[in-house]
Amino acid sequence: MNDRIAPDQLAPAPRAEERKPAPAPVATRGYIGASIPRANAKRLLEGRGCYTDDIQLPRLAHVVFFRSPHAHARIKRLDLQPARAQPGVIAVFDGRAIAEYCTPWVAVLGHLKGIKSPPQHAVAIERVCWQGEAVAAIVAETRAQGEDALAHVEAEWEELPAVTDMEDALSGRYVIHPDLGDNICFKRELVTENFDAAFAQADLVVEETFGFGRHTGVTLEGRSILADYNAAEHSLTVYHATQAPHMMQDIFSRHLDIPEASVRVICKDVGGSYGIKVHVYPDEMATAAISVMLRRPVKFVADRLESFLTDIHAREHKAKIRLACTKDGRILGFDLDDLTAIGPYSVYPRTSGIEGNQVVNLTGGPYRHKAYRAKMHVVFTNKNVTCQYRAVGHPIAVALTEGIVDLAAAKLGIDPAEFRRRNIIPDDAYPYTFPSGIKFEKLSHEQCLDKLLEAMDYRALRAEQARLRATGVYRGIGLAAMIEVTNPSPAFYGVGGARISAQDGATVRLEPTGMVTCLASVTEQGQGTDAIFVQICATAVGVSVDKVRVMTGDTGVTPYGGGTWASRGAGIGGEAVLQAGKALKSNILDVAAAMLGVDKATLDVRDNAIVDGATGEAKLPLAEVGRVGYFRPDTLPMKFQAELSVTRHYTPREYGFTFTNGIQASLVEVDTDTGFVKLLKHWCVEDCGTVINPILVDEQIRGGIVQGLGAAMLEECVYSPEGQLLNGSLADYLVPMSGDVPDIEVAHVCTPTKQSELGAKGVGEAGTAGAPGAVMNAINDALAPLGARVTDQPFTPERILRALGRI
């Protein structure tokens, strides 16, 4: 091709963006609220990022796993020697060998009363409990040689009964872990005092059972870990695609018996996580143990089949919900009975009880009823484990609530938007305690509803829908109001005994040249953490964004913290950066005041310089403060020490969680001949408090919505009754591609939290939380004139045709 140019023919032209001046700060709030492109995206755009699998080290060996072909079986015989003899194979290990270096774990938490789970080993010993569980590890010089050797492992099995159905599991007909007595991992019941009375006095009680397909995160980058043990130091460096480096540091330390300070977890670029990469995975623990055993670096990267078989799944639920209301459309109460299956083990260390717990906490979320009863069972099955995936429990709670709300509205002949308006918690009712016990600081359901209806032009859409129906076109409009847990306090994990940090920290340092380095404990997974920290830090210190560098994801470098999960990066990590930046500014002014011999109160830092606070007159460039502070402190007053590096931490304390709220709407068209649903348009109005970077927030919402659309329309990990995963590839397990999704309109209401100075709440999960409920309601709205209704996700063409009685 003649338009190819070899690099050496090129004069290195300066790039357009390098010549542009740094973006200007916004008037009063600095860079808070500015859509500044992420500086760290540039390397990814050139293919010059560094994901864990991109790292090569001298003597690097590769680990592959021999995995169980059965859902439940006893290992009768395992002969690894034929595999050991294959070319390039360095070592082979069974579960017992690994267990000598890696202790087992039990995933329970004190605040989930009664939760139980058996000890789990990194590699199975004697018995396997799901198809895909690791049974042996083969270490080879290349991944290909390891995979070749897998074919030479000899195993004999005694198959055991596989429990794959949730109700079957609950019945206890066959108990998977006999020591535990039954298949119930966790259960919770809750009832408000007025419950019976509310349901007795209701004019209308509606009831429906909803089903949710088990699905998974499908991070494009498979789980990846490179563990590098240094025998001389008894130290371990782990390059890990993880959301929570400090949590993993603690876990590697305790289970491999290496002092915590000798374990360093480094998280480079991560190719998507969405909650998938915040858990302890047995094969990753085994990889770390093998590095210790072999005294050399070893790498494991899950391929796509392994991802489907062993990345946590989520959201296999069946739930019956009832709603009681008056005939004028006032909701009196909700009644929930939820059953969920989590595979054979509760996942360490966060447990697999949280998702169901969230469903109980959040069902009925946006509404002002007073009566609530909930019953929830979490049961073991012989499928892959499930745990916390983006929006944990929310998509279920929202779909249940919004589905039953629509049913009630339809029964009463009230427009669904009007029905919601009558029942949402008014904007002036806060602080507000919800029947499930959770507390809301301040939400904005009324404003969000108004804004949504206006954005979508609800009336016009309804009119168009009616017109089209007359011509045999079945369009539907669905609404889903929601609340979302963000900025979790220690109430989420810490109180239950989990060694998971609820606080986060930031160190901010003035460099001698006047640049600022920020080290933060929240991690970057593509959501834009680094970018917003640049903006917050630049604003707090008084420098331009091009002067700030952010480093995250290295336990050897950053302050201690929780990392990325539960929509906490901006609200918790951001506040720590803000406070550290402000403290640094104060310290900079101390130095400047000493240099200038003036009162500190008369000075300020603006635009990379020390200025007179009143007149704005430039006094000193920041680089001069850096020069004197570091190289000529002898010129400063005796006994004055410049402190040009500051660390601050932040923990939300006043509320267990800082709730956000929002509402979504979906417009669909159902082809009643084929069962195909065309998603025509989607809207979301969200209140995440202070918006630090609007474009990043909107893109978090859009990406989240599309994951929710995938759950609603396409995604399900399908298992046979024997516990065999039937669709473990991207050709069989469908995720949304660009042709499957509509354009999405996003708008905001802004109610900053008063708990922090920054006022930011989380936003990473809202999209995923609300989208399935909105789409379900839209489909059912489209099908209503045909007397059909769907309640089991995903809403495949087959399910829609069944509902229509066509098949």
Next chain:
Amino acid sequence: MNPMLETTITVNGTRVTRRVEPRTHLVDFLREELGLTGSHTACEHGVCGACTVRVDGEIVRGCLTLAVQANGRAVDTIEGLSDSGEIRDLQAAFHERNALQCGFCTPGVLMTAQELLRTRPAATRDEIRDFMSGNLCRCTGYQSILDAIEAVLIARRQARPA
């Protein structure tokens, strides 16, 4: 067992010769043998587009192409397109609109988008959506990707002399 085949490929304008196993996929060869880690694998059977590279000017799935099939040919990767400046406008548009989050899909998305821009300069938004539907992105929801491509398409069209 596996005879190694001498293979010469012009990668991003530079000739390289290596002895490779016939079963080695092009994307693995680029990543592991040449250290060009910008091309990724996510499905390894032609579904996701993360491994997209160019062979003799046309995009292929690097996970479905063997390295030996590229013998005697020219292969371009994201690193090459970045250095040559060929997609600078596209990269800038992606950056501006945050059309990437984790960036794992991005090199493949950019390769495909550049193919579209070169071969279908008159594409409509729906055609862009359609053309890009072989590249999986789990983070963005696609809208910003389509916006970025559409903007570059229009800009390049306007820049071309009528």
